[in-house]
Amino acid sequence: MELPDYSLVKNLVMKVKKEMFSSSSSSSEHDDVYRLVSPSAYDTAWLAMVPNPEKPDRPLFRGCLQWVLRNQKPGGFWGSSESTSISTLYSLTSTLACIVALTTWSVGHTAIQKGLGFIHANAEEILKEQNGCFPEWFVLLLPAIVDLAKTKGLHVHFSNGSKALIQQIFHERQQLFQINRSGQEYYETLMPYLEALPESYNEILLQQSEDYGILIQFPSATAYAFMKTGNKNLLVNLNSVVQRCGYGVPAIYPMDEDLVKICLINRIETLGLAEYFMEEITILLDQVFRSYVNNEGTEMTVKHGLLPLELYRDSLAFRLLRLHGYTVSPWKFCWFLQDEDILVHIEEHHETFLSAMYNVFRASDLTFAGESQLEDARLFSTRILEKETTNSEKLLVDQIKHELSHPWLARLDHLEHRKCIEREDAIHPWTGKAFSYRLSFSSDALLQQLAIENYSLRQSIFRDELTELERWSKDMGLCDMGFARQKTAHCYFAVASTVSPPSLSDVRLALVKSAILVTVADDFFDAEGSLSDLKSFTNAVKRYKQEQRQQIGLNGHSKTIFKALKDLLDDISMQFFNKYGYDVNIYLQDLWHQTFVKWLKEAEWSSTGHTPSIAEYLQVATSSIAAQTIILPAALLLSPQPGIDILKCPQNEPLTNLLMVSTRFLNDIGTYKREQEEGKPNLVLLHMKENPDLGVEESIEVIQKILDEKKKQFLEQVLVNGVNDMPEACKLLHFQCLKAFQMFYNSTNAFDSQTELLADINKAIYFPLKVDHRSLASSHSQVGTKSLQIQQRVIGTSSTFLKSITENRTCTTGAIKFLQGKKFSAKPYAGILSLKMRKSITPTTFPKPKACTYSWHK
Numbered sequence: 001m002e003l004p005d006y007s008l009v010k011n012l013v014m015k016v017k018k019e020m021f022s023s024s025s026s027s028s029e030h031d032d033v034y035r036l037v038s039p040s041a042y043d044t045a046w047l048a049m050v051p052n053p054e055k056p057d058r059p060l061f062r063g064c065l066q067w068v069l070r071n072q073k074p075g076g077f078w079g080s081s082e083s084t085s086i087s088t089l090y091s092l093t094s095t096l097a098c099i100v101a102l103t104t105w106s107v108g109h110t111a112i113q114k115g116l117g118f119i120h121a122n123a124e125e126i127l128k129e130q131n132g133c134f135p136e137w138f139v140l141l142l143p144a145i146v147d148l149a150k151t152k153g154l155h156v157h158f159s160n161g162s163k164a165l166i167q168q169i170f171h172e173r174q175q176l177f178q179i180n181r182s183g184q185e186y187y188e189t190l191m192p193y194l195e196a197l198p199e200s201y202n203e204i205l206l207q208q209s210e211d212y213g214i215l216i217q218f219p220s221a222t223a224y225a226f227m228k229t230g231n232k233n234l235l236v237n238l239n240s241v242v243q244r245c246g247y248g249v250p251a252i253y254p255m256d257e258d259l260v261k262i263c264l265i266n267r268i269e270t271l272g273l274a275e276y277f278m279e280e281i282t283i284l285l286d287q288v289f290r291s292y293v294n295n296e297g298t299e300m301t302v303k304h305g306l307l308p309l310e311l312y313r314d315s316l317a318f319r320l321l322r323l324h325g326y327t328v329s330p331w332k333f334c335w336f337l338q339d340e341d342i343l344v345h346i347e348e349h350h351e352t353f354l355s356a357m358y359n360v361f362r363a364s365d366l367t368f369a370g371e372s373q374l375e376d377a378r379l380f381s382t383r384i385l386e387k388e389t390t391n392s393e394k395l396l397v398d399q400i401k402h403e404l405s406h407p408w409l410a411r412l413d414h415l416e417h418r419k420c421i422e423r424e425d426a427i428h429p430w431t432g433k434a435f436s437y438r439l440s441f442s443s444d445a446l447l448q449q450l451a452i453e454n455y456s457l458r459q460s461i462f463r464d465e466l467t468e469l470e471r472w473s474k475d476m477g478l479c480d481m482g483f484a485r486q487k488t489a490h491c492y493f494a495v496a497s498t499v500s501p502p503s504l505s506d507v508r509l510a511l512v513k514s515a516i517l518v519t520v521a522d523d524f525f526d527a528e529g530s531l532s533d534l535k536s537f538t539n540a541v542k543r544y545k546q547e548q549r550q551q552i553g554l555n556g557h558s559k560t561i562f563k564a565l566k567d568l569l570d571d572i573s574m575q576f577f578n579k580y581g582y583d584v585n586i587y588l589q590d591l592w593h594q595t596f597v598k599w600l601k602e603a604e605w606s607s608t609g610h611t612p613s614i615a616e617y618l619q620v621a622t623s624s625i626a627a628q629t630i631i632l633p634a635a636l637l638l639s640p641q642p643g644i645d646i647l648k649c650p651q652n653e654p655l656t657n658l659l660m661v662s663t664r665f666l667n668d669i670g671t672y673k674r675e676q677e678e679g680k681p682n683l684v685l686l687h688m689k690e691n692p693d694l695g696v697e698e699s700i701e702v703i704q705k706i707l708d709e710k711k712k713q714f715l716e717q718v719l720v721n722g723v724n725d726m727p728e729a730c731k732l733l734h735f736q737c738l739k740a741f742q743m744f745y746n747s748t749n750a751f752d753s754q755t756e757l758l759a760d761i762n763k764a765i766y767f768p769l770k771v772d773h774r775s776l777a778s779s780h781s782q783v784g785t786k787s788l789q790i791q792q793r794v795i796g797t798s799s800t801f802l803k804s805i806t807e808n809r810t811c812t813t814g815a816i817k818f819l820q821g822k823k824f825s826a827k828p829y830a831g832i833l834s835l836k837m838r839k840s841i842t843p844t845t846f847p848k849p850k851a852c853t854y855s856w857h858k
Contacts, residue, residue: 006502009457012450013276020264020443021280033260038438039248041078042090044068045097046195046220047238047249049104050227059105061238063247068098069108071248076118089130089138092123096145096156097220103152116156124162132168135351137193139172144196177201189345192217195224217306219249251436252309258288259313259429262320263437267444269320271451272417275501281324289326292317307345309436311336311356312429315363322366325721325728333363334373337380350384355427357384358400365408368716369709399427409711409739410746412497414458414764421451422770452769462496462765465505469512476564478520481557483528490751491515493761494743498736506575507733510634513568518595518626521561525599526680531607533558538596541565544589565592569633576636587647588633598624605681614686618664621683627663628656631737638729646726655724658714659734663741665707669700670745674752714738 020036048064051057059065072078079094099115102108127134146166149156158166177198190197216222216237226234241253261284268277292314314333321328336342346353357380364378385400402419428438439447466489473479473488495511525534537558554562569592573585598620605612612620628650635642650656668675668683675682687699694702717724718735726734744751 006457009450009453012446012453016446016450017277017280019446021277033257034245034250034255036260036264036440036443037245037250037255037436038440038444039067039071039245040219040251040436041068041071041094042097043219043223043251044247044249045078045094045101046223047242048098048101050223050238053230061242061247063242064249065101065105065107067247068101069111072098072111072114075122076114077122078115089126089135092119092126093138093141093145095119096142096149099154100145100149100152103149103154112154116154120157120159124159124165127162127165127169132165134169134172136176136349137352139169139176140193140196142166143170143173192221194218194221217252217254219251219253252306255437256309256313258291258317259309259437261288262313262317263429264439265320266316267439267447270417270420271447272413272420272454272500273447273451275503276450276454285321285324285326288317289321289328292321292328292332307342308353308356309429311353312359315356315359319359319363319366322363322719325719327720330371330374330377333360334377337373337376343380346384350387353384354388354396354400355429357381358403358427361385361403362408366715366719367712368720369712371712396427399423407742407746409742412494412739412743412760412764414497414500415760417451417455417500418763418769421448421455448771452771455769458496458500458502459765459768461502461505462492465496465508466492466765469509469516472513472567473516476567477560478516478564481520481524481528481560483523483557485519485523485752487519487751488512488516489761490744490757491519493757493764494740497760497764498739499733506637507634510568510572510637511630513571514630514633517561517564517568518630520564521596522599522624522626524557524561525596525603526606526678528557529603531603534600534603537562538593538600541589541593541596544586544593572633572636576641579637579639580641582644584636584644584647587644591629591632591647591650594623595626595629602681606679611689612681612686614683614690617681617683617686618661621668621681622651622657622660622664625660625664625667627659627737627741631659631733632656635730635733638727638733640727640729642726642730653726655714655717655726655731655734658710658717659738662707662710662714662738665703665710666741666745669703669707670749671752672696672700674749711738 044064044067047061048059048068050060052060068078077091077095078098079088079091095115095118099112102112146156190201216234219238219241222234222237225231226238237253241249245253265281265284268274268281274281311333314335318328318330318333336346346357350357360377361381364374364381367374367378382404385404388397388400429436438444469488469492479486492508492512495508495515499508499511529537536553540554540558540562569585569588572588573583576582576584601620602624604610632642632647632650635646646653646656651660665683672682672684676685683703684696684699687703688694688696691699691702714735718731724731748756750756
C-alpha cells in the first residue's frame, strides 16, 4: 500500500500550534485568549457612533468606524460569521447598526447604499424563515435601530413582501412593553438591551444602576449609556475593551477566559483534529478543571444578564472534562434545575437560551448510572430545543434536529467531522444580541483548512485500505462462498469512521478482517454447514497447531474459513511478536475457539428445536455476538496493549463484558423480525415467550431500559479514570465498537440492508467534501494547497452493483466500480491562491487614536 503524503497536514498543524497556542513574550495570556475571538459588528458599530465630547463632530473611537468600513461583506451586509456568507437575523440588526454608524459621520456612502440594498433585497427572505415567530432579542433590537436610522435621516426601504412582517415585529415590541411587569429584577433583565429600550425605561435603568455592573459587560449598551450620561466609569470600560481587543470589539467584555478555551477545544474536536493537539488540549483542560472545581458557582437569578453564557460554559465544560476522564459532578451545570424562577425564565426566553440548552442536551449524553439530575436536564433541554425546530434560523434548526433525532452513540465520528467541516457555522454562545466567543476569522479559517486537508488525507488512506481488504477477502476465497453476506465495505466503513487516525492503520485492518470473518463464519454456522461439518470445524480450531500442518477432515467452505482464520491470526501474532517478542497465537486461537463453541451451541438448538430460557440464551449469546472476538486481537496492536489474560476469559473483564451484553441487546432488538422468520432464538422473542402478556413493543421497551442502564455503566467504565485499569486506548476501542453496533442497529437493521448505508459509505470514503472555497482565508494561502486527484468510485451507481446487491453473492470489489471515462478532482482549496479580499471603500481615513482620558463636561 502506497504511503500517504502527510506533509501538508503536518505543516498546517505546525502553523496552528504557532499561531494559536504559542504565547509570544510580548503578549500576556489574556491577549492571546482575546485575539482568538471574533469581533461583533453590532457592538463595534455602537462604539463607532460615540462622539468625542471634546470634539463632538468627530468619533471617539475612530478605529471602530474604520473597522466597520473595512468589514462589510461582499453581499453588502455585516454581522454573520466572518467565515461564512450566510446572512441571518443578526445580519439585519448588525447591518442597520453599521449603516447608522457610517451615516453618523457621513462616511462610506457606497457602503451605506450597499447595506440598504442588502436589506431591501434580503430582509423578506430572512424574516420569512422565522415562520412568523421572532425571538425577543430581535423584536427589541430591530425596531429600535430602524427608528434610530430615521433620526439620522435614513429611510430603510423594506420590500413590499416584508412590510407586513416588519409591522408585526413593531407590534410585538409594543406588546412587550405593555405587559405589566416592573421591579428591580425585571428591569435588570433588560439591562443588556439598554440601547434598544424606550426612553422611559432607560431613565429608570440608569438611575437604578449605581455601579453599572451588568451593563458594562455589553459594549453596545455601555456605549449608549456613556453617550447618555458621560459617566467616567463607563468611559474607562470602553477604553479598556478597545485597548484589549482592538477596534473590532467583542459582544461581551470582559471575557470568560475558560469559556474561550473550551470553545477552542470544542471546535478542534468537532473538526476531527484532536489527535494533533492532545498536549495543548490537556494543558487547557487542566486550567479549566482547576477553576471549574474551585468555583462554587455564582448565585444565579433570572436578573443575571450572563445566565445563558454561564449555562453554556458550565455544560460544555462538563462534557469536555468528562470525555477526557476528569471527575466532575453533574451539579456543576445542573444547578439551574434547582431554581424554579430560572426554569420559568428559560421557558419564557427560550430563544436566548438556545445555544445553552443545546449544550445541556449534549452534556446529558454522558449520563452515568444513578445520575437522575442529568436525566432531568435532558428532558428539560429537549423540550426547549423542540420549540426551536420551527422558530429559529435554518442553520441552527438543522443542527438541533440532527442532535435530537440521531443518538450520540449512533453517530460515527468521521461523518460527524464531515458535517462540521461542511457547515458554514456552528452553534456558539449567545448573549441575546450576538454570538459571542466565536473564533476569529483567521483562527477558524486555519482550523478549517487543516480539517479539510486532514479529512481528504484520511479518505485517501481509507480507499487504499479498503482496496487491500477487498483483495484479501478475494485471495482468501471469502467472496466466493455463495451463501455468506458480503459486508467488506460495511465493516470497513464502521471501523474507519470510528477508528479514524491515520496512525491506526494496522488496528483498522485487523478489526475489519476479524469482522469479515465473523460475518462469513456466522452465516456458515447459521445456514450452510451441517451439524457434523460444524463440529468438525470447531474441533479443528481447537487443534489449531496440528490442523495447520494436516488440515484433517476440512474441505470446502470449512477449509476456506480455516485458511482465512490462520492468515489473520498469524498476521496479528507476527506483528505482536515483532513489537513485544512474545507469541500470542495460541491465545488468539483459544479466543476464536470459544466463539465457535457458542455458534455450535446455537446450531444445535436450531437442529433440535430447543428453545432456551433467557438465562441460558444470554450465557451463549453474549459470546456469540463476537464483539470481543473482533476487538481484542486488534487491541493487541495498540500501545500500550491490554494484558494477555483478557483473551482467556473476556467476560471476566467488566468493560468487555458490558460491551458483549450491550451489543447482543442491540443486535437482538434490531434483528428479531428476521430471526423470527428463520426460527432462531432472540432475546425479544424469548422475553415475549416468558411474558405472554407483553407484546413486541412492550418487550422491546423492557430490554431497551436494561440496555440503557448497561450503556450508562459502560460509559462510566470508559470515561472515569481509576474505575477500570485497562489502558485508555483499549477502553476507547471498546467505546468505538459499541458506537459501530449502535449505528448498525439504531432504529433498523442497517447491517443487513442492501442500500441504507450506501450514501454514508460514499461520504466517508469516496465523495470529496462540499465546501465554500471562497470562505477560506487568503491569508493562509502561503501554506500551499494540494489537490487530490481521485479516480472516483461511487457505490451504488453501476448496474453491476445493483445486480450484485440483489443477488447478495458478489464480492465488494465487483460491486464498487469506477465511473467509466470520468475523473473527479477533490480540490478543497481551488481558487484560494487567486482570491483577493475585497477592499472596502473608505472615503475618510482616520489616524489611530489613543485611549481617551478626559473629564466629561456637561
